[in-house]
Amino acid sequence: QQQVKQSPQSLIVQKGGISIINCAYENTAFDYFPWYQQFPGKGPALLIAIRPDVSEKKEGRFTISFNKSAKQFSLHIMDSQPGDSATYFCAASKDTGRRALTFGSGTRLQVQP
Amino acid sequence: DGGITQSPKYLFRKEGQNVTLSCEQNLNHDAMYWYRQDPGQGLRLIYYSQIVNDFQKGDIAEGYSVSREKKESFPLTVTSAQKNPTAFYLCASSTIQGDQPQHFGDGTRLSIL
Numbered sequence: 001q002q003q004v005k006q007s008p009q010s011l012i013v014q015k016g017g018i019s020i021i022n023c024a025y026e027n028t029a030f031d032y033f034p035w036y037q038q039f040p041g042k043g044p045a046l047l048i049a050i051r052p053d054v055s056e057k058k059e060g061r062f063t064i065s066f067n068k069s070a071k072q073f074s075l076h077i078m079d080s081q082p083g084d085s086a087t088y089f090c091a092a093s094k095d096t097g098r099r100a101l102t103f104g105s106g107t108r109l110q111v112q113p
Numbered sequence: 114d115g116g117i118t119q120s121p122k123y124l125f126r127k128e129g130q131n132v133t134l135s136c137e138q139n140l141n142h143d144a145m146y147w148y149r150q151d152p153g154q155g156l157r158l159i160y161y162s163q164i165v166n167d168f169q170k171g172d173i174a175e176g177y178s179v180s181r182e183k184k185e186s187f188p189l190t191v192t193s194a195q196k197n198p199t200a201f202y203l204c205a206s207s208t209i210q211g212d213q214p215q216h217f218g219d220g221t222r223l224s225i226l
Contacts, residue, residue: 006155034214043117043203043217044156051212089155100146100171101215103155 003027004092006104013111019077021107023090026071030092034101035064035075038087047075047088080111115140117218119204124223126191126198134189134221136204142216143209145187149173150201150220159202162187163209191223199224 005024013019025033031052036044050057050064050073057064063076077084087108091101117138126132138145144163148156158171162181176195181187187206191198201222205215 004155009153032212036217041219043119043205043219045217046214049212049214091155095211100158100161101156103148103157105153105155 003102004090004104006090006107008107009105010108011110013080013109015080015082015111015113017080017111019075019080019084019109019111021075021088021090021109022072023074023104024070024072025092025102027092027094027102028071029094030102031095032093033064033066033073034091034093035062036089036091038089038106044089077109080109082111082113085109085111117204117206117216119202119218119221121221122219124221125226126223127226129193131190131192132223134191134202134204134223136187136189136218138185138187138204138206138216138218140206140216141184142206143184144207145181146205146207146215147171147177147179147187147189148203148205150203156203159189 034049035047037047038044048059048062052068061078066073087106089106090104093099093101120135146161147159150156160179162168178190203220204218207215
């Protein structure tokens with residue numbers, strides 16, 4: 001059973017555009033929601049994370065929006081750059097992140113110059 | 114620099130052979146994790162450990178074994194019982210404090226000869 005569903009599977013955006021990736025979760029015990037960025041042949045690196053008591057969190061060009069009632073959260077990348085081309089994973093964890101992560105299936109983002 | 118070191122970067126397994134993947138961290142993290150990544154899929158949890166000499170099975174533990182004799186080391190053995198071992202294996206670590214991210218190594222790619 002897939003507990004975190006991520007969409008779209010792939011995304012092509014023009015340079016300067018907004019990239020939007022969506023995730024939905026089922027387990028209401030999840031209380032920590034990070035986003036990871038992964039380049040080919042590398043391990044994932046944390047981009048930004050949010051707790052469910054906050055509806056939005058922004059760090060630079062990256063923003064997480066969180067809708068607790070709908071059990072959905074999304075990543076917005078403003079002013080997308082070719083260097084942002086990578087695979088993005090949403091994830092969820094219990095106990096404020098002390099537990100193992102449950103990952104979405106990933107979104108492959110390509111930013112065209 | 115603190116971080117997680119996985120070795121080797123590439124590994125080949127013959128039929129009926131056990132192979133061991135190394136994971137070492139110098140971040141003084143208590144918790145360590147092993148994930149498996151297949152193309153087009155998210156990361157799936159194999160095993161995790163929150164303290165030395167203790168570890169728990171994840172979602173796909175069959176055909177794998179681990180040990181945690183030292184805080185900084187968490188080796189993963191892929192046994193001959195794992196019939197489809199070809200994948201990218203990622204090791205991660207974290208503190209046991211809340212709201213702290215998991216840090217990942219750069220992975221080991223295992224293939225069958």
